[in-house]
Amino acid sequence: MDVLADVLSATKIGGTVTARVHAARPWGIEFPHLASAVFHHITQGCCWLRRPGAEPLPLTAGDLVLLPAGSGHAMASDPTGPTVRFEDVTQAQRSGPGAPIDFPGPGPDTRIVCGGYRFDTHASHPLLTLPPVLLLRADPSARRHDLTETLRMLAVELADPAPGSQTITDRLVDVLFVHILRQWAALRDAPDHGTTWWAALRDPEVAAAISLIHEEPGRTWTVDTLAREVGVSRATLSRRFTRLVGEPPLAYLTRWRLEIAARRLRETSDSVTRIANTVGYTSEFAFSRAFTRHRGTPPTRYRATHRQ
Template sequence: MDPLAGLLDGPRARGAFLLRMVMEPPWAVRVADHAPICLMSVTRDAAWIVPSEGAGPVRLEPGEVAVVRGPHPYTVADAATTEPHALVGPGGHCTTLHGEPLSQEMVLGVRTWGNAAQGSTAVLVGTYLMDGEISRRLFDALPPLLRLPAADRTGPLLRLLDTEITRDEPGQHVVLDRLLDLLLIAVLRGWFARPGAEAPAWYRAMGDPVVGVALRLLRDDPAHPWTVASLAGRAGVSRAGLARRFTELVGEPPMAYLTGWRLALAADLLRESDATVEAVGRKVGYSAPFAFSTAFKRVRGVSPQEYRGNLPERQQNLPGR
């Protein structure tokens, strides 16, 4: 499994927040939905994205794609200085800044929302509502806000998303979820392929002829009883050589990486499946429930049962649905 396959091979988009925002200036929307990640692309005119911290304002032109990494709030507007008039909260619930409902007032059609049906600005918005643990390593390596220039690899997907986003046909939510997944993967591929891109260490290490082999073995079969010696044998190097090179390139020893990967998988399984805690532990390589619970609590601070019991309910209030 390569790193981008691992990114969405678990809690993929499910009922994601997808809409076309149509606006006539002046306009500004404050987004405080606590979502883990949001993709935006302008199809008409231009828009500004103004983070609450970190990066400065970014102007988004047609064909470009912006990725905003949560959970910090940000503003989308016609100009960097326009004051927000609307607030988008968790699940896409929209109100005025004083808490008065706006969702129905600004609905312009199926998954279409804004202040003017023929507004000069149109923005495609796709927001992931589930915070998947497997993807956390990659998301944490992204800047709070990135902008990818218009590119051949994203153009066809954006045009297809623009066509599909306002359709109301059987299975349409699934179609849109998969399009959002494909767009995110295309954007991340383009981002990490840039000259001088600062990809995470483990991502870069996937291209190493020795460490890349070990990483793929660990990610493809985490339940296997791996040792440094068995990994080194499969990679065709000495035990000491693998341990040294793996730590140098990835930033942690092989077994520490394996533990983190196993527990990330376990967190997703606890979140997304009804499997028993014991079954989850076995699936990620822990034959004894006590050993799994101890390792999970050491890293997460709570037992697997407590983690599953504390998962928040995700409420969705999607315009146009």
């Protein structure tokens, strides 16, 4: 079981490129808070990432920054100074397909590819618990050929759109998101590399246990059976799983089962009993109690409120 692919599918992450920016100093764009992860790739020049309550972050050509929570921020030519709202810029320019957002000025040029990843705002998987800012610095010596090639193809497609370009760019952005996560997870020495779920995927036995849970979420798992399957003692698995994932194996199992159940409540007409049985609950009462404790509302009310 490819756990990352399973989580991406369940949390419904999808990509959509939003803009190319061509700007000459001085300039500044204010991006609103969005229910998506936002990325900026600097293809030429340099600029600053400005966030409320944080020190401005300098960026240069080749750098890629991801804001997983889509928090409000600004991209600008200087660490201080005025900005204009992204919505105002796009409405004022009314650019055609493929045309960049232009900021003419007397200073040096900066070019940026900006994009966002839509995700299910109801999802609560640890995958979505990433640092506020995930920065991949340009590094010619780094082993990031797949990431670099994906960014190159994305830039080419955006610069010269043709029939089908929207489909291609959406797929490339999806692929880009995976490469960003892979590259960031590989940076073991990064100061903000503290997200335990990613460390868990590098531990063979813990990763195998997570994979089993994702492969058969409805199975009657115990810590003993998981430990036997992955070839370690019950105590070893419990200790390492809890340390790396941040919660015990059965707590993670419950979280994942209810994540699946919540999605099915939103997206299908299956009965609550059937959904409960699918994710390993033999009693609708037990399922309702667990779901209410996890989501703060009973399954039937959750469905009525969040049905898509």
